[in-house]
Structures are given as C-alpha cells and as structure tokens.
Amino acid sequence: MSIELPALPFGESDLAPHISAQTLSFHYGKHHKGYVDKTNKLIEGTDLAKASLVDIIKATHGQPDKKGLFNNAAQVWNHSFYWKSLHPNAGGQPTGMLLDRIQSDFGDFASFKSALAKAAVGQFGSGWAWVVLDRGQLKVEQTKDADTPLTAGKTPLLTIDVWEHAYYLDYQNKRPAYVDAVLDKLVNWEFAAQNLG
Ligand code: FE
Numbered sequence: 001m002s003i004e005l006p007a008l009p010f011g012e013s014d015l016a017p018h019i020s021a022q023t024l025s026f027h028y029g030k031h032h033k034g035y036v037d038k039t040n041k042l043i044e045g046t047d048l049a050k051a052s053l054v055d056i057i058k059a060t061h062g063q064p065d066k067k068g069l070f071n072n073a074a075q076v077w078n079h080s081f082y083w084k085s086l087h088p089n090a091g092g093q094p095t096g097m098l099l100d101r102i103q104s105d106f107g108d109f110a111s112f113k114s115a116l117a118k119a120a121v122g123q124f125g126s127g128w129a130w131v132v133l134d135r136g137q138l139k140v141e142q143t144k145d146a147d148t149p150l151t152a153g154k155t156p157l158l159t160i161d162v163w164e165h166a167y168y169l170d171y172q173n174k175r176p177a178y179v180d181a182v183l184d185k186l187v188n189w190e191f192a193a194q195n196l197g
Pocket of ligand 1: 031
C-alpha cells in the first residue's frame with residue numbers, strides 16, 4: 001500500500017476566476033503530488049511502509065529525526081482536506097446546524113468570518129487557517145508550515161491554505177484578496193457541516 005494522490009473534487013478551471021487553472025495545475029499537480037511522492041519515498045522499506053496517512057502523521061509528529069516525513073505526510077493530508085474545503089460557486093453563509101453552532105460559539109456569522117479571515121491573513125509566513133471542533137467547541141486556529149490540528153486531537157472542519165503557492169500567481173502578495181475570494185465565493189460550508197459529525 002502506498003499513499004495516493006486523491007483526485008481533485010472539481011476540474012482545474014472550475015474555481016476560476018477566483019483561483020485560476022494555472023494555480024491549481026501547479027498547486028495540485030506539482031506541490032500536492034510532490035508531497036505524495038516524497039512521502040512514499042520516505043516510508044519505503046520502513047515500518048511505516050504500510051501505515052495509513054493519518055497513522056504516519058501521528059507517528060512522526062514532534063520527532064526531530066522524522067521531521068521530513070512528518071512535513072510531507074501532513075502536507076498530503078492538509079491539501080486533500082483543503083480541496084474539499086473549496087467548491088465552485090460556494091462561499092457566503094452556511095445554514096442549519098453549522099450556522100447555529102457558529103452563532104452560539106462566536107455570537108454571529110460576521111464575527112466568525114472576520115476571525116477566520118484574520119487567522120488566514122495574519123498567519124506569519126507559510127501555514128494554514130482552520131475551523132476546528134475542540135472538545136465540543138468551534139474554534140478558529142492557525143498552524144505553521146505543515147502543522148495540522150489532527151495531532152492535537154482536534155476535529156478539523158475546514159481549512160484555507162495560506163502558503164504563497166496557493167495564491168501568488170493570481171494575487172501576487174495580496175493574501176487578503178485571496179482570502180476574501182475564498183470566503184465569499186469558494187468556501188464549502190457543506191463539507192464543514194459534514195465534519196461536525
Ligand atoms: Fe498548498
């Protein structure tokens with residue numbers, strides 16, 4: 001068993017003009033695929049060769065001598081989760097149970113959205129912004145580089161990739177414009193709601 005690159009849940013041009021086909025072609029076809037290939041290379045012939053992706057991430061987290069494998073495996077998982085966090089013609093406001101949870105944990109949707117935008121825009125350098133469920137409570141978090149809330153026992157509901165490779169071809173240094181486009185046009189609240197369980 002090796003780690004596989006999952007199919008994109010949409011076509012490469014389906015997120016345009018907010019995220020271009022060119023960005024997706026590099027981001028999915030080069031970066032995400034690169035993490036998959038590197039992970040497979042690093043587990044080959046080791047005791048993790050047959051482990052699941054999540055088990056590899058948990059087994060290598062916090063171990064300095066396994067940092068390379070952790071980074072690549074976590075980036076495989078984070079990117080697969082990011083693609084599912086996006087959808088053509090999505091964005092806006094969620095409904096149903098997710099909206100109820102947002103209102104009870106953040107007061108209102110506007111406050112929640114601004115906390116998520118702030119986490120995404122404010123993450124210094126490469127990383128991720130997340131909506132997670134932490135002991136029953138909805139939270140907005142940031143992680144650096146490849147780090148993922150999975151290893152902290154939290155349930156990720158949604159993520160936004162804020163590495164420069166996610167937006168630089170379309171927005172150059174204007175990360176806030178990318179984050180606004182994701183939140184207004186692409187963010188897949190249905191996926192987040194499914195992850196509430
Ligand atoms: Fe990325």
